[in-house]
Amino acid sequence: MTHLNEGPAAEPGQPRGGTSAADAGAADARPAPALPSQQAGPGSGGADTPGGGASAGSPPGARALAVFTGWRLAVAACAFIGYTDVAVRFGDPLLALEDLSHLASFVTGVLYLGLAAYPFVTGRVRLEPPSPWARGAAAVALLLVGVVWHTLMGGLETGYLTTSALFTHLVTPLVVLVDWLFVGRNQHRARWWFPLTWTVPLLAYLAFMIAAGVDSYSDFLDPAADGFAVTLSAFVAAVVVAGYGLLGAARLTRPVRAAVPDGPGA
Numbered sequence: 001m002t003h004l005n006e007g008p009a010a011e012p013g014q015p016r017g018g019t020s021a022a023d024a025g026a027a028d029a030r031p032a033p034a035l036p037s038q039q040a041g042p043g044s045g046g047a048d049t050p051g052g053g054a055s056a057g058s059p060p061g062a063r064a065l066a067v068f069t070g071w072r073l074a075v076a077a078c079a080f081i082g083y084t085d086v087a088v089r090f091g092d093p094l095l096a097l098e099d100l101s102h103l104a105s106f107v108t109g110v111l112y113l114g115l116a117a118y119p120f121v122t123g124r125v126r127l128e129p130p131s132p133w134a135r136g137a138a139a140v141a142l143l144l145v146g147v148v149w150h151t152l153m154g155g156l157e158t159g160y161l162t163t164s165a166l167f168t169h170l171v172t173p174l175v176v177l178v179d180w181l182f183v184g185r186n187q188h189r190a191r192w193w194f195p196l197t198w199t200v201p202l203l204a205y206l207a208f209m210i211a212a213g214v215d216s217y218s219d220f221l222d223p224a225a226d227g228f229a230v231t232l233s234a235f236v237a238a239v240v241v242a243g244y245g246l247l248g249a250a251r252l253t254r255p256v257r258a259a260v261p262d263g264p265g266a
Contacts, residue, residue, distance in 0.1 A: 059124045068127050071183055072116035075175045079109035082167030089162070099216050100205055101149065101168045104141045108172060111138055132186045137198045139180045140243050142173035144202065144235075152220050180246060182257060187250035195243025199236055206232070 060068070083105045087096040097103045111134055119127055149155040149169040160166035180187065208214075210223050221231060 060119060060127045064127065065119055065124065068183070069116050069119070071179070072112045075172075075179055076109045076112035076116065078167055078172045078175050079105045079112065082164045082172055083109065085162060085167070086164035089164070098212065098214050100141075100202075100209075101145045102164070103205065104138070104145050105168045105172055108138045108142065108176060111135070128184060128186055130186060130189060132180075132184060132190050133194055133197070135176075135180055135184060136187075136190060136194055136243065136246060137201055139176050139246055140195070140198045140239055141202060142176050143242055144239060145169060146173035148217075153217075181249055181253045185257060187247075187257075188254060190247055190250065192247075195240050195247065198243045199239050202239060203236075 083096065083102050086102050087093040090096045097106060115128055115135075118129060119125075146169050149165075155165070155169055158165075160170065206221075209217070221235070222228060225231075
């Protein structure tokens with residue numbers, strides 16, 4: 001730190017008459033002390049740093065990258081295990097995609113493979129995309145799949161008789177929910193209207209189901225039934241409520257996610 005020498009109280013070795021012009025110029029040339037914000041090292045980002053990695057100018061640490069990549073690959077594996085089992089038993093991979101349960105698992109597997117690859121294809125700048133829309137849509141769809149199968153389709157009574165029943169209706173929905181609540185870093189970027197748009201993929205599937213004549217859900221979702229409009233409205237409302245529940249839960253668990261370091265060297 002620069003010392004100002006005033007009068008007789010000079011530093012040892014200096015004349016009592018004060019500093020010379022040369023010494024004063026040298027003192028003025030010394031760099032000013034750095035502010036606390038300038039002294040912060042890599043990975044010391046602001047409030048938005050959890051939005052996909054470390055700080056805005058720092059890549060994620062090697063350990064965080066390995067953990068995130070391994071976790072996302074594990075989620076993708078769970079999704080593909082459930083889909084592959086039913087595809088093999090059906091003998092037709094495309095036929096297996098007609099049911100929402102298996103289609104949701106397949107799409108989730110593709111999504112999480114992409115999330116695992118994201119840091120590498122973007123130069124390891126971020127752990128995940130800035131927007132959590134796709135993860136939220138997958139979580140809502142899989143929650144719907146799990147709840148409907150265990151209740152309206154009698155899954156609690158029949159049990160998990162096949163590998164696909166276990167992974168498609170229980171394991172994959174749970175790991176995707178865990179990813180949303182505790183693992184991902186961009187949930188705080190979700191907009192208030194996200195839950196409304198998360199109904200769009202499900203309504204698109206409904207249109208396909210009616211057009212293709214898929215009858216897997218005809219016991220409670222039959223377009224020819226008198227109460228179809230009421231039932232459909234109830235499903236849409238349930239999906240929207242579940243979406244807002246995910247948004248609220250993500251805010252409650254944000255301190256847990258923030259406590260896990262993900263900066264350089266983490």
